[in-house]
Structures are given as C-alpha cells and as structure tokens.
Amino acid sequence: MRIAIIGAGIAGVTTAFELSARGHQVTVFDRCGSVAAEGSFANAGIVAPALALPWTMPGWPSLGAGRSFGWQWQRRRAAQDKNAAAAHENLFKLAQFSLQRLQTLRRSLQLDFERTEGQLVLLRTERELKQIQPGLDRLAQFGLSAKLLSAEECRAVEPGLNPDQALHGGIHLAQAEVGNCRQFAHQIRVAAQRLGTQFRFHTTVRSISPGTPAQLVHEYTPPTEQPGPSTRYAESKDAADTHPAPHGPQQDSFDAIVVCAGTGAAALLQPLGIKLALATLHGSSLTAPLRQLEAHPDLGPRAGLLDQATGISISRIGQRIRLCQSGEFDASPRIRPAAMTQMHKVLDDWFPGAMQAGQLQQWRGSQVHLPDGLPLLGQSGRSGVWLNLAHEPSAMLSWTLACGAASVISSQISGDQAGADIPATTGLELSRLAV
Numbered sequence: 001m002r003i004a005i006i007g008a009g010i011a012g013v014t015t016a017f018e019l020s021a022r023g024h025q026v027t028v029f030d031r032c033g034s035v036a037a038e039g040s041f042a043n044a045g046i047v048a049p050a051l052a053l054p055w056t057m058p059g060w061p062s063l064g065a066g067r068s069f070g071w072q073w074q075r076r077r078a079a080q081d082k083n084a085a086a087a088h089e090n091l092f093k094l095a096q097f098s099l100q101r102l103q104t105l106r107r108s109l110q111l112d113f114e115r116t117e118g119q120l121v122l123l124r125t126e127r128e129l130k131q132i133q134p135g136l137d138r139l140a141q142f143g144l145s146a147k148l149l150s151a152e153e154c155r156a157v158e159p160g161l162n163p164d165q166a167l168h169g170g171i172h173l174a175q176a177e178v179g180n181c182r183q184f185a186h187q188i189r190v191a192a193q194r195l196g197t198q199f200r201f202h203t204t205v206r207s208i209s210p211g212t213p214a215q216l217v218h219e220y221t222p223p224t225e226q227p228g229p230s231t232r233y234a235e236s237k238d239a240a241d242t243h244p245a246p247h248g249p250q251q252d253s254f255d256a257i258v259v260c261a262g263t264g265a266a267a268l269l270q271p272l273g274i275k276l277a278l279a280t281l282h283g284s285s286l287t288a289p290l291r292q293l294e295a296h297p298d299l300g301p302r303a304g305l306l307d308q309a310t311g312i313s314i315s316r317i318g319q320r321i322r323l324c325q326s327g328e329f330d331a332s333p334r335i336r337p338a339a340m341t342q343m344h345k346v347l348d349d350w351f352p353g354a355m356q357a358g359q360l361q362q363w364r365g366s367q368v369h370l371p372d373g374l375p376l377l378g379q380s381g382r383s384g385v386w387l388n389l390a391h392e393p394s395a396m397l398s399w400t401l402a403c404g405a406a407s408v409i410s411s412q413i414s415g416d417q418a419g420a421d422i423p424a425t426t427g428l429e430l431s432r433l434a435v
Contacts, residue, residue, distance in 0.1 A: 003413065004029060004216050004252070006205050006268065007260035010040040010402040011388050013185050013192065015258055017105075018410035020195035027254075028197060029218055031204045031264070036185035039262055039398060042285045042363035044313040044324035046304055047102060047399050048119045048176035049095035050139055050146055053088065087374055087427025091401075092142050094377075097423045098404025099175065105403060111187045114318035115179030116303040120149075120157055121171040122350070128308050129168060136171070147172045158305065160298035165349050178304030178315045181399045205261070206249060208268055213253040214384030220245035256413050258386045263366050265389050272382050276433070278368040278390065283326030284339045285363045288355040290321050300354035312346045321355050323347055326367070335364045367398055370433070377405050378412060378429040386413060387430060 001024045005012050008030035020026045032038060105111065123129050129148075139146045154170040155161050189199070202222045209215035259265050266278050290300040300321050305314040315322045323343040328336070340362065347355060369390045370376070376389040388409050391401040404423070411422050 001255040004254040004257045005260055007262055008035040008199065009038060009262055010036060010181055010185050010399055011391060012260035013189050014402045014406035015260055015388055015409060016197045017188050017192040018406045020192050020197045022410055022414045026197045028199045029203045029205050030201055031221060033201050035189045036182040039365040039367050040181055040185055041365055042287060043181050043398050044322065045179050045181045045315050045317060045399060046313060047099050048173055049092060049099055050144055050173045052091055052095035052400055053135060053138060083427055090424050090427055091374060093423040094404050095400050098401050101403040101407050109191050113180050113183040113187060115177055116316050117177050118303040119173040119176035120154060121306045121308055123168045123170055124166055124309050125168050145174060158302055160300055160351055162350055162352055180317050203245060205268065207271065208257050208385060210272060210382035210385050212383055213255055214257045215251055215253055216257055217249050217251050219249045220247060256384055256386060258388055260388045263368055274380060277371055280366050280368055282328045282364060282366050283324060284335050285322055285324040286340060286343055287320055287322040287361045288357060288359050290319055291354055291356050300351050307346050310342060310346055312343055314350065335362050374428055375401060376430055377409060377425050380430055
C-alpha cells in the first residue's frame, strides 16, 4: 500500500517505521526541517505506563498547573462516563505494550540512545501520599508494581537528593524509562529510511480528501529565516536529503493517510466534518550539562523523578539534566519567566548546584489533547483516513504511548490487528466522541 503520514514527531516517525517494516510504501510530510522538531524536541523523555493513568484520579499524579476550571470540569465529567473505566484500562495496557515495544526496537535495531531506567515520584508530605493513594490502589488492580519508599530508601535510589530538603517518601516505578526522545526519533527515522520510507520536510499539507484512493494536497514551504535560540524549537537541516520539491500546491493519491499532525490536526480534519474539542497545552523545559565533581559523583539524578507537589519532572539525559513543566493553557510561544523560576527552584530543592547554568537551553513545545484525556487511535470514519493523535496531555509524557500506538495502527491498516500481542483499543477510537 502507498501510505502518507502527516507529522514527523515521535508519533509520526514511529508509525512510519512500523508501516515500512510491514512492507508498505511510506511517505512522511512535515512542515519543519527534521523529525521531532516541535512537541517532541526537548520533552521530559519519560516512558512510564503508570503515569498514563488519568490525572482526574485524586492527586495522581499532577501534570502541572495552568488548567482552567472549565477544562478540569470537562475532564472530571468525562471520567464519570460509564465506559471510562474500560477505556482507561485499555489505555494503561497500551502504555505497557508501548514500553515493551520500545525495548524490543532498541534491542532488535541495536539503537544506542541516551537512557536510564526507573522513575521516582517524590512526596514532600504525608498529605501528598494520602492524595495519591487512590491512584496506587488503581495501579495494584492493573497489576503494576509501584513500591512505596521511605525517605531513606528514596535517597538510596537517588543518592544525590538534597539531605536538607523535607521528604516524606516516594513511589518507585521500576517499569519506566527516561531518555532522549529526539535522539531516539532520529535513529528510528534512519531505520525507516533503510526500509524505503521517504521524508518530505518543509512541506505543509494543505488538505486531505477521503476516498479510494485518498487525496492529499501538499506544498513545499521552506523557511524564510532560520530559527534562533529564543524560538520555541530548533531543527536540524535534514531537508536537503529529500527529493527536490516543486513550488506550488501538489496533489498525490494514497491508499491510506495517517494524521499524526498534533497541533495541525484540527485544521485538516474539520473540513471532513471531524470537529474535535482539541485543546493545546504548552510545556516548557530547561536543559543543561550536569556539573561534574569528583568528590560528588551523584550530584545530579541517576534516572527520572517527578515532584508531586509541582508536577515538574527531573530527567537524566546522558550527561545533562532536564526539568519539564507542562499543562499550561497560555497560548504564548514564549517561555514564561515564572515557569523557569519554578523549575530552577525545584532543581535547587532536590539537586542544588547540579546544573551548569551557563550552558542552559530553554524550550517550549505544544501538545493537543481531548477533555477525556484519551488518545485518538484508529479509523476516522472517512475512507482512507486514519488517526494517531492526542497521546498525552503534556510535553512530559508524549513518548509513553508512541511506540505502542504506532504498532497498533500499523497492524490495523495492514489488516492483522488480531495479533495476540496487540492490545485492544476499545474506547480510544474516534467513535467514542460521536463526531
């Protein structure tokens, strides 16, 4: 089959690989100049099935501040739907499958990207533990180990934790990883190209038309100027390795079109009568090299942490440290000084002096999600058009579902969704929204 993928973020590039591995002829279109150039560029790099649980569970875990009361009300109302429990269980199973698929790809393709294992949720007070207890009970129902640690045990897992910072305890998630999402995306892109995938960078998809075959209108849109360090993202100059593109709108036909366009999805789908209540949430991160002191080998984190009180994550990315705050409705592309201040404070609370601030990289990216907090995965109800969208409501967790969702939708398009290892996606399809 000839298949087009719109979007070369972590969802799009993994979907391209999975479809190419099944023998399809795949072309990926992206408005940027490289893979993982927007919402996947400098995210927290967390792959943690436990954190895929809906945040409407009391206190488990907070994904950051900035959500409006109206949006919270919509999410809580969605969680009360009679089918919500089954959908959330399928989401959780998909997240578990996604982690397993990531690990399989890493081994089979011999990928060498920056990564560590484990996630620690830090609890400053006993009250925070009581707040997340319903979430812990839910994890136990799903059969996932989430070990409650004392403050001393937390410091044994992460010896660099500030001994002077108040710490009640923590939750250790052994079934989790943290790593360089962008680096992984580039390596999967190379693997997909070896299988024949073509990438059309700096190419904007103007419209899609359902049918057999489906139609796609795209246009080469090279940037007028290169983004500087103060912009919301940076990108590699990868467009030169694709085929030269003619100017003006071009139309192509495909047996299937997979929309992985993130923030660009609504404009493409609305003309098809698919009107989604997609909200755009913005996440910010700061990244800098870890300070290296021979007398203090554990000055920074060993793996991934989440500060439950603030919803800010702390990730070890190779020899760098990254803090990420997400879930802001503020539409400004600029990083808020208050967000930077809070991330610096959290770092100073837990790992004072760990970052070389003189080489600091700031980033702001966008994610889309729906009021029920669930992704859109599967058929669109329009012939030849498929959806792989809204994986997570934050820049912190956008990697968690990517590998699993890519495998699932590739199986569905290929007609072999009955595979024993493919999890059910009931409740995650567009049909639940009745659009």
